[in-house]
Amino acid sequence: MNRSLPLTAGKGALIQDAVQMVASYPKTALTVDCVIFGFEENELKVLLIRSDLQAYKGLWTLLGDVVRESEDLGDAAYRVLRERTGLNDIFLEQVQTFSSPGRHPGGRVTTVAFYSLINIRHHRLKTLDNEVHWHNLQSIEAMGFDHKDILDVCHQRLQRRVQEHPLGFNLLPDKFSLRELQNLYEAILDIKLDRRNFRKKFFSMDFLIDTEEYEVDVPHRPGKLYKFNFQKYQRHQRKWFGIDF
Amino acid sequence: MNRSLPLTAGKGALIQDAVQMVASYPKTALTVDCVIFGFEENELKVLLIRSDLQAYKGLWTLLGDVVRESEDLGDAAYRVLRERTGLNDIFLEQVQTFSSPGRHPGGRVTTVAFYSLINIRHHRLKTLDNEVHWHNLQSIEAMGFDHKDILDVCHQRLQRRVQEHPLGFNLLPDKFSLRELQNLYEAILDIKLDRRNFRKKFFSMDFLIDTEEYEVDVPHRPGKLYKFNFQKYQRHQRKWFGIDF
DNA sequence: ACAAAAGTGTTGCTACTACACCCATGA
DNA sequence: TCATGGGTGTAGTAGCAACACTTTTGT
Numbered sequence: 001m002n003r004s005l006p007l008t009a010g011k012g013a014l015i016q017d018a019v020q021m022v023a024s025y026p027k028t029a030l031t032v033d034c035v036i037f038g039f040e041e042n043e044l045k046v047l048l049i050r051s052d053l054q055a056y057k058g059l060w061t062l063l064g065d066v067v068r069e070s071e072d073l074g075d076a077a078y079r080v081l082r083e084r085t086g087l088n089d090i091f092l093e094q095v096q097t098f099s100s101p102g103r104h105p106g107g108r109v110t111t112v113a114f115y116s117l118i119n120i121r122h123h124r125l126k127t128l129d130n131e132v133h134w135h136n137l138q139s140i141e142a143m144g145f146d147h148k149d150i151l152d153v154c155h156q157r158l159q160r161r162v163q164e165h166p167l168g169f170n171l172l173p174d175k176f177s178l179r180e181l182q183n184l185y186e187a188i189l190d191i192k193l194d195r196r197n198f199r200k201k202f203f204s205m206d207f208l209i210d211t212e213e214y215e216v217d218v219p220h221r222p223g224k225l226y227k228f229n230f231q232k233y234q235r236h237q238r239k240w241f242g243i244d245f
Numbered sequence: 246m247n248r249s250l251p252l253t254a255g256k257g258a259l260i261q262d263a264v265q266m267v268a269s270y271p272k273t274a275l276t277v278d279c280v281i282f283g284f285e286e287n288e289l290k291v292l293l294i295r296s297d298l299q300a301y302k303g304l305w306t307l308l309g310d311v312v313r314e315s316e317d318l319g320d321a322a323y324r325v326l327r328e329r330t331g332l333n334d335i336f337l338e339q340v341q342t343f344s345s346p347g348r349h350p351g352g353r354v355t356t357v358a359f360y361s362l363i364n365i366r367h368h369r370l371k372t373l374d375n376e377v378h379w380h381n382l383q384s385i386e387a388m389g390f391d392h393k394d395i396l397d398v399c400h401q402r403l404q405r406r407v408q409e410h411p412l413g414f415n416l417l418p419d420k421f422s423l424r425e426l427q428n429l430y431e432a433i434l435d436i437k438l439d440r441r442n443f444r445k446k447f448f449s450m451d452f453l454i455d456t457e458e459y460e461v462d463v464p465h466r467p468g469k470l471y472k473f474n475f476q477k478y479q480r481h482q483r484k485w486f487g488i489d490f
Numbered sequence: 491a492c493a494a495a496a497g498t499g500t501t502g503c504t505a506c507t508a509c510a511c512c513c514a515t516g517a
Numbered sequence: 518t519c520a521t522g523g524g525t526g527t528a529g530t531a532g533c534a535a536c537a538c539t540t541t542t543g544t
Binding site: 424441468 | 494495496499506
C-alpha cells in the first residue's frame, strides 16, 4: 500500500471492506430483559408484566425491550428500568445472553439478561401497562418465552453475588433493623440462619452505622436501625484467593 | 376470537403477529469470540490469530466467527473451538456479551464471549490460518476490536472459577505432579503460594488419585504423578452459604 | 559433592458453629 | 401478665498462615 496516500482515504477504503463483510452476516434482533428484584413482607419479589404477545396470552414475562440502533446494552437495560420504575443509578448487572433460534415465535431474537435490585417501598411504578406487578418469587410457575429460565439464572447469580458484595442493601430502606437484613438474606438464599451468628458476622465486618434510632409501630421490643457504610466498604480491599471446591 | 377454529390456523395467525413485530426490530450481526486458554512452560497462554480485517492489520484478535442462522450460541462457540483445535467436549463457559455500536468498524456487531481451557501438549492445531499462535498472557498489549477488554474479562472470570471448581485440570496432562498443579494456579492467579499449604489443601480435599508413577527426565528428584478424581468430585455436594464481603 | 526440587509437621490464630437465657416493649 | 422478638456470650472445632529441615535424584 502506498504510504503517501492521505490517511483518511486509506482508512475509508479499509473500513469499506469491513462494512461489506458485516453486511453479509446473518442478522438477529437484539433485546434486553431485566429481572427486577424487590423485597417486601419478607419475600423476594420480581416485577413482571403480561406478555405483549398474543402467542403467550395470559403468561407473565420479564420487562424487556428492543435495543435501539446505536444504543449500548447497559443503556438499554437502564432505559427499561427507568421507564418502568423511574429509577436511575441503580445496581444493574449483565448476566447471560439467550439466543436459541426457537426462543421467540416471531423469529430469532437474541436477548441479553440483566438483573437489578430495587426498594419496593421507596418507588411507585411509573406506568401500570400490561398489569405490571410484583410477584412472589416462589409462586412463579409458567412464564412466556424462556423467561423462567432467565429468571432462574438471574436468581442464582443474585444468590452468589449477595454473599460476596453488599448488594442486598439496595432492597432495604436506608435504615433497617438487623432482623430485616436477616430476613432479606433468608429470602434471597432460601435458607434459615442463626440470628446470633448473623449479627456477629455483620457487626464484625464493621460496615454498619448505628443510627441510634429504633423501629416504630412494631408489636414487640423495637430493634435498632442501622445504615450501611458504603464509603467504608469502598475503601475496603477485598482479599484474594482461597481455593475451595 | 373464535375458539372453534382449527388450532393450527389460530396458532399460525398468532405467530404471524409475532413475526411482523420481530421483523420491525433493528437487527445486528451476531458473533461468538472464544478466549482459549492453554498452559505451557509455567505460563498461562491464549490462542490468537492475526485480524482478518485490514483495518486492524497486524493486530492480534480472538478466535471468533459469525453465529449461523438457527445455530445456538454454545454450538457456535464449540464449532470455533473444534475448527481450530479439533477438540470437542471441552469446558466452555459463556462470559459476557459486548455490543457497543462502535466496537466493529463494519457496523454493529454483537459478540458473545466464551472461554475455554485446553491442554496445549495434547492437541496439535487443525489449521494454521492467520498465524494462529499461543501467546503468553502477560505479553499481550494492543489487540484488534475490543478484544483486549474481552480477554481481560474472561481472565478475571477464569481466576474466580478456578478457585471454586476444578477447571484447571483441563489445562494439565492426565497425570501431573503437584508442582505442575501449583505452577498452574500461580500462573492463572498471578500470585505465589506456599508449597506446603498448597499440598495440604489439595490432599485434604481428597480428589487426587496417586498413580504410583513418577516424573521422568527431570534434573532433580522426580515428583509423584496424580490424576484428578472427577467421579468423586461429581458426587461431592458443594456446601452453600458463607457471607464474605 | 553439589544442586535442585520433593516431601513433611507444628504452632498460633481466626473464624465459624451450636446453643439458652434474660430484656424491653406493646397488647 | 403474656407474647413477641431483641439482644447477648461461650466453648468447641476446623481451617488457614507462617515457617525450616531432611530426602531423593541427576549431574
